[in-house]
Amino acid sequence: ALEPLSVGLAIGVASALTGYLSHPRFYCSYVECCPRAEQRLNATALKAQLDNRLFGQHLAKDVVLKAVLGFSNNPSPKKPLMLSLHGWAGTGKNFLSQILAEQVHPAGLRSKFVHLFLATLHFPHHDQVKLYKEQLQNWIRGNVSACPSSVFIFDEMDKMHPGVIDAIKPFLDYYEEVDGVSYRKAIFIFLSNAGGDLINKAALDFWASGKRREDIQLKDLEPLLSVGVFNNKNSGLWHSSIIDRNLIDYFVPFLPLEQRHVKMCVRAEMAARGYAVDEKIVQEVADEMTYFPKEQRIYSDKGCKTVQAKLDIHEDF
16 A cells, blocks of 8 residues: 555645646747736837838838837727728738737737738628628637737738628727627737828829938828728728727828839848848849839839749749
8 A cells, every 4th residue: 555645745746747737838838828918019029020021111110119019018908909001012011910910929820819811712702791790700709708919910901892891890999898808908900902092192292392201201191091091992991980980090001112122122032042142133133123103113013022923033043
């Protein structure tokens, strides 16, 4: 028979081991966990990522950095953070949302707490808007219940059927809880090409008047965006109650990229592939892009979107 002392010792060791293995820090080093309520974003890391990976977007970097850090450092925000990113393709909207997701949840877009919706994939049929709204509410409710700091990214908002996105309006409003769930720690991000023409025109006007690109401020563009997107029938935010109720915290403009920014993208892609940066190749790739206005060739009409494909044909270097 086992001695009482031996049995007690074994039970004690087993209990201690179980307690250690179940400790959040140990457990969460192997299994992805929702961030604790007191956790804060690393301001230095987020700024470094934006500076090193997002080119030509001084406005977007400044606005998002301040908005996200202010939200993260607020122990009791009154509502979720709601950002709406606007600009032509290839200007960095997806890139910024990816960087932000990675800072909140290290696994980024692979995280079970980060949810990406594509309008043409998840909400394709106009005659099923009612069903989409119900499914969307259930999905968000379930995931925020599991992790209050969930991140929801809605891409292709310019292709979203009007009315669908209004389903999430109750979750974005100034409510303590909705049906027993608090959404105030969640982050919602819209990505849209809508408003890109307005942004490009404003950028061209600044250039024509001899002003520096870096002199463009949020106040020069945000009012134009909010009104333009609200009245744009080709936008998922057309006459949306989300805009009408002022629930979007920031309309973030992404400026058209100049050739110098395209070159930055080429250098970054070469470095990511493990190549030494060859300025001759950088110039060749940048020259192969198309620019507007046609005569002045100031801005890349695809941003950096086709840089990877263009660089592929130079692989022999």
